Amino acid sequence: MIQQSSIAFPVTQTEELYQVQLPALLTVTEAIAFRAKCRELIEAKPTPTKIILDFAQTTFIDSSAIGALVMCLKAARSRQIELVLWSVKSEILTILELADLGQHFTIESKTIPLEPHPKPQIEATHPSVQSKTKRAIDIVGAMVGLGITAVVFIPIAIAIKLDNPGTILFSQTRCGHLGQRFQVWKFRSMVSNAEQLKAQVENQNEGAFFKNENDPRITRVGRFLRKTSLDEFPQFWNVLRGEMSLVGTRPPLPEEVDRYEIANWQRLNVKPGITGEWQVHGRSKIRNFEEVIQLDLRYQERWSLKYDLQLLLKTVMVLFRKDSAF
Amino acid sequence: MNNLVSTEGVIHFDRLIVQTDLTVIPQILSWFEAFQRFPVSQVVWLQGQIALVEGFTNAVRHAHAQFSKYTPIEIEAGIYPNRLEIRVWDQGSPFDLAELIDRVEQDYPNPLEHEVHWGAALFKKLKDQHGWNVEYSCSGEGQNCLSLIKFY
Numbered sequence: 001m002i003q004q005s006s007i008a009f010p011v012t013q014t015e016e017l018y019q020v021q022l023p024a025l026l027t028v029t030e031a032i033a034f035r036a037k038c039r040e041l042i043e044a045k046p047t048p049t050k051i052i053l054d055f056a057q058t059t060f061i062d063s064s065a066i067g068a069l070v071m072c073l074k075a076a077r078s079r080q081i082e083l084v085l086w087s088v089k090s091e092i093l094t095i096l097e098l099a100d101l102g103q104h105f106t107i108e109s110k111t112i113p114l115e116p117h118p119k120p121q122i123e124a125t126h127p128s129v130q131s132k133t134k135r136a137i138d139i140v141g142a143m144v145g146l147g148i149t150a151v152v153f154i155p156i157a158i159a160i161k162l163d164n165p166g167t168i169l170f171s172q173t174r175c176g177h178l179g180q181r182f183q184v185w186k187f188r189s190m191v192s193n194a195e196q197l198k199a200q201v202e203n204q205n206e207g208a209f210f211k212n213e214n215d216p217r218i219t220r221v222g223r224f225l226r227k228t229s230l231d232e233f234p235q236f237w238n239v240l241r242g243e244m245s246l247v248g249t250r251p252p253l254p255e256e257v258d259r260y261e262i263a264n265w266q267r268l269n270v271k272p273g274i275t276g277e278w279q280v281h282g283r284s285k286i287r288n289f290e291e292v293i294q295l296d297l298r299y300q301e302r303w304s305l306k307y308d309l310q311l312l313l314k315t316v317m318v319l320f321r322k323d324s325a326f
Numbered sequence: 327m328n329n330l331v332s333t334e335g336v337i338h339f340d341r342l343i344v345q346t347d348l349t350v351i352p353q354i355l356s357w358f359e360a361f362q363r364f365p366v367s368q369v370v371w372l373q374g375q376i377a378l379v380e381g382f383t384n385a386v387r388h389a390h391a392q393f394s395k396y397t398p399i400e401i402e403a404g405i406y407p408n409r410l411e412i413r414v415w416d417q418g419s420p421f422d423l424a425e426l427i428d429r430v431e432q433d434y435p436n437p438l439e440h441e442v443h444w445g446a447a448l449f450k451k452l453k454d455q456h457g458w459n460v461e462y463s464c465s466g467e468g469q470n471c472l473s474l475i476k477f478y
Contacts, residue, residue, distance in 0.1 A: 062376065099447065
């Protein structure tokens with residue numbers, strides 16, 4: 001008993017390229033018509049080379065729309081038709097990520113404007129996430145980094161084990177691009193039962209994040225690993241997997257994100273990085289959560305490949321300076 | 327309707343009664359906009375929005391499938407200092423939502439093979455990955471309540 005609304009899906013066609021304008025809400029009432037329209041375009045003769053779904057107007061999709069999009073993607077792939085989602089607002093991206101589909105669709109930020117001025121209030125995917133060059137640098141950098149990690153792994157592992165018995169690596173859930181959760185890996189620098197002891201350690205940070213300079217849970221080897229930043233090296237694995245980038249914003253804990261106010265949510269528009277503004281322009285001297293957010297937003301504004309490379313260079317320089325970590 | 331739920335300490339609370347009719351989704355979405363406010367973060371609000379619509383759609387398409395369009399569905403939501411609560415009341419026969427939610431991921435390990443039951447999959451992900459409490463309680467007297475609770 002699904003009432004089919006009389007919604008139209010305006011199509012613009014140029015040669016073998018179709019652009020479908022999607023409605024403001026793409027839900028169960030529009031899904032059947034949407035599926036039919038997709039099928040019609042996919043089966044059109046001559047077979048189109050590319051179908052663009054223009055999400056510029058769309059502010060909400062539901063599970064029926066997700067099902068229809070998946071159907072459309074599968075059918076398009078089976079005929080070697082490129083399917084691209086255009087001008088996807090962050091609300092829609094959040095829903096696609098929730099469904100674990102964000103990676104499966106090709107999402108492009110810009111739509112050739114159909115109306116004089118589409119409202120710029122919500123930005124589409126940040127260009128840093130789309131840059132293939134940035135991803136290529138990440139892959140090369142991660143492989144070099146993992147190579148170094150492999151060399152230092154055994155001595156570090158022995159040192160960690162001798163100092164404080166327990167695991168060699170430490171993993172923690174962090175939030176990545178658009179809040180998607182992933183496990184970040186580091187060499188363990190705290191005692192094995194650090195999480196249980198957390199409540200006993202005085203929280204010296206203002207706002208929403210946890211860091212304490214003289215944290216008694218840090219082991220001796222851990223202190224050395226942190227000072228030299230060697231503890232961060234396993235994160236090259238996260239970079240290789242695409243969950244992180246070499247340069248980006250600080251990867252927040254899920255509890256931090258849940259406490260964000262709406263403005264802070266913008267932080268998650270880019271991938272988190274092993275290094276970034278907060279490492280180069282502040283490191284642990286920054287105590288205030290708001291400052292971290294500001295640095296993250298500044299990175300988003302200034303981002304370019306050149307800026308990434310500058311931050312990478314500065315990171316290396318900071319590492320060799322004495323007062324880098326604590 | 328069953329109004330035994332305590333609203334003590336509530337920051338913002340509202341109730342909406344709609345018909346068994348999918349065309350009211352835009353009305354539900356605009357009603358829920360009032361819940362986009364402190365201390366509910368943008369991400370929790372967006373998750374609540376999709377959960378609410380899925381809950382409503384399930385009530386119309388499944389619980390009330392055989393019912394007249396004039397059968398009411400009651401929706402309520404409340405912002406508390408530590409949580410967001412959303413409830414959807416329907417009058418259908420009892421249904422084991424928990425079992426469907428648990429089954430859905432085994433049935434569709436690959437998201438691209440998955441063209442139906444995305445509603446249950448979304449509940450599963452909200453529950454497992456984003457800390458939402460999703461419960462569907464059936465009184466057996468034609469009064470079911472889907473409760474969606476997220477502690478910040």
